[in-house]
Amino acid sequence: MHEFDVIVIGAGHAGCEAALAPARMGLKTAIFTISLDKIGYLSCNPSIGGPAKSHLAREIDALGGEIGRNIDKTFIQIRVLNTKKGPAVRSLRAQADKPKYHIEMKKTLENTDNLDVIQGMVTEIITEGNKAVGIKTKEGVEYRAKAIVIATGTFMRGLIHVGETHFSGGRMGELSSEELPASLEKLGLKLGRFKTGTPPRIDARTIDYSKTEEQPGDTEILKFSNRTSDEEIRTRKQIPCHILFTNKNVHEIIKNSRDRSPLFNGTIQGVGPRYCPSIEDKIFRYPDKERHHLFLEKEGYDTNEVYVSGFSSSLPSDVQYKMLHAIEGLENAKIMRYAYAIEYDYVLTEEISYSLESKKIENLFTAGQINGTSGYEEAAAQGIMAGINAARKVQGKEPVVLDRADSYIGTLIDDIVSKGTNEPYRMFTARSEYRLILREDNADLRLSKIGYDIGLLPKEEYDKVLYKEKVVKEIIEKLEKQHIGSSNKRVNEVLERCGEEPIKNGITLFEFLRRPNVTYKDVKYVSELIEGFELGNFISDIEYQVEVQVKYSGYIERSLRMIERHKGLEEKKIPADIDYDSLENIPKEAKDKLKLIRPMNIGQASRISGVSPADIQVLLIYLKMRGHN
Known part of the structure; x- marks a missing residue:
């Protein structure tokens, strides 16, 4: 009963995703929490979503995670924010029934195959050499595991402040973890100190x-x-x-x-x-x-x-x-x-690799506020990736590292690892240079294949995504081929209502929909008068996807060209055994940063503070000399 493939420490938003992922991938998993009564607890604002955070929640769902499903079960209010702005920054936000959110997440964990839910305070990471092999609890019980994920939130040496009064606690009324951070320091991990707070x-x-x-x-x-x-x-x-x-x-x-x-x-x-x-x-x-x-x-x-x-x-x-x-x-x-x-300990981001595995202790992963981030969605995003990569480590497979051009999750992890953070990191749409491509409405189209391939997303859910992708493509092709003219009396009627200039010559329905104030509903209304042409009726999600892809097609194409150039750098892999000290013409500061962060490719290296374009050119020449394409 004390042998597991993956052990997760902490049952907040990061821990829940980190435990569900390997269990759903078929690995024997255990999640430890100080209190079973606080699983998935919304410590601060009882809400999920908002700008950029909804993007993360949708991406987690596309991979097969739980945060989006759980808020759908428990919301007491839901609305779309930034409706007057473009689709890249529109975001869904839901207010949760706080007690019910916890109950539903606890129920999900308890009824997941391959997952044991255990109340216990973890005090020590057990290692053999530089490998994590287990944990010890306050009761003195040892549990062995092939991979461990730490997702402790604000509990490591948590110190609560109310005016002149201060006392230890991971949250108000709960114990803090004093021995685990000491264990991490003993293993050589560097810890920092952050602060957060909550209102009355x-x-x-x-x-x-x-x-x-x-x-x-x-x-x-x-x-x-x-x-x-x-x-x-x-x-x-x-x-x-x-x-x-x-x-x-x-x-x-x-x-x-x-x-x-x-x-x-x-x-x-x-x-x-x-x-x-x-x-x-x-x-x-x-x-x-x-x-x-x-x-x-x-x-x-x-x-x-x-x-x-x-x-x-x-x-x-x-x-x-x-x-x-x-x-x-x-x-x-x-x-x-x-x-x-509340003040709490976190692990300095220089200790973390892109897979969220510790650089010093093999098989040890970290997720959530322990990585210097802030927010439920940011924590859950790291949780699912740490859980996936812990499982793949056990399976002997390569880690999944999402690209910043493919997801907000990839942007988040790339930012904290490549750039570091001197304050609790929060996700914003402005942090992504590819935000027009990385919309919340297309998260399923971007990431569901990964979720399906790694064994997290069920086939029936992936089939729905493939159907959506196919139908959207077919509708857009129909719009590109079908011409309309001013003889269609509804065309100029719609344009006049929308404040648009009337058409004089024929245009395609695709061009018609690209008009700023014309909607997909307008296109359907106009198309009813076209003999032998039928768009069909589909769910609003599909029709909205068509409208966005058509209306912003020019910007999207430009973004895709940017991504293509970006991918060129990301595909230039840097050998794991590279000796940066042997490279001439790179200053010591840049070498120190490269040795500390150990970027996996040229793209990641280019985003490290202190590494100049000239340094990148030296790296490119080195790769060419070693025969790397």
Whole structure:
């Protein structure tokens, strides 16, 4: 009972994906968690998705992961963000029923073949030579494994701060892990210190909603996972969120309490996430801003807890009380949970390879916040890749390393390994130079083959993707071949309604759809008058895919040419045994960076800070001399 192929430490969003992947690939797997009551727990914002994060969730689903499926089972509100912008930055966001999200993920883990779910605090990584071969728990029990994934979140030497009070904890009310980080340091891994935080939760019954702006969900059928049926969510009751604002009085309270903030008085040493700052950080960073948005988000159908998004803080509880009561609409709000900040250990990214395996300890993988990232989706993305590669290590197969031109997951891992991070890393669409190709709507078309080939995505799901790909291609070919003229009375009717210039000469339906304000529905409406021509009726996902591919075809072709040039560099592999010190004309700084990161190819080497284009030319000459194409 103590022998496994893969052991996963931690059952947060990274750990759940890391355990499900090898188990579904047929390997005997165990996942260890300090508390079975916190599996898949939404520690901070009870939501999945948002800009770039929805892309990650969709990509995980395309590979055969679980985060998208689980939020589909449990959302209480869902909507599309950035609808007025282009498809590259549109993103799905769902508010979760927090208790139910945990319950459903726990149920999934417990009912997955080949997976044992075990409550226990892991205190030590057991090694033989430079290879990880097992773990030891607080109870003194040893478990052996051929590969191990560490996904500890904020639990390694977690230190919680509420004003002048601070105490150890992985989350509020939970134990921190003190012995495991010491074990990692003993093995030679370098650790750093980061900080994150969470806002207060208040009682919904004490909020004056008449002073807030309601934000309802979308009424159309929306979902993250292709495995979710429309029927499952068609009648889902949605709960609205509400918007309100801080004001000058709130800001004054915060300014007058600066010396009591552990963020500013030197108590907190860890670096926090720049793109998700605490409310006190916002006030001092933007002193001229008179107010900041706040969002009230209910945490489930059967609870009165409301999450005050945008109000993360580490200020003392009495200051939090004053701050909240100075907000219009929250004058009588009762606090159910106070905000707090937490510092935790993470592994420096220089220790991590592109497969997420440790460079120093073979068979040891890391995923999630332990790799210096922030966010559920970022963690889950690393989790599924670490789980896949741990399984493939056991199987004696090459790791799966996604390219940044093929996925946001590849971009995320490439960024943290090649570029490193001096703050908790968060994914944005702006981080990808190929974002017009890497849309959330085509994640299945991009990655499902990989999920199917490695044994994670079932055949029936992959067949759906192949069907979608085939139909989209056929429809676009039909649009390219079919001409229309002004004799079709609906053509200029549509163009006039859309504010477009009327046509004088014939154009194809493809060209018609490329008009900025013309939709696929307009094309179908016009095509009804074309004798012998029929587009057919397909699900909205297929029709939307056609519209995007046609409307942005020029930009997409340009991006594909960029990717082709990028792939040329990625295909130039760097031998694992290369001796960088023997290369002349490369400065020591660049050599040190190359030796530290060990890029797998020229493309990765070119993105390392401190490695110049001239250094890349030396590497290319070296590869040519060694006979590498």
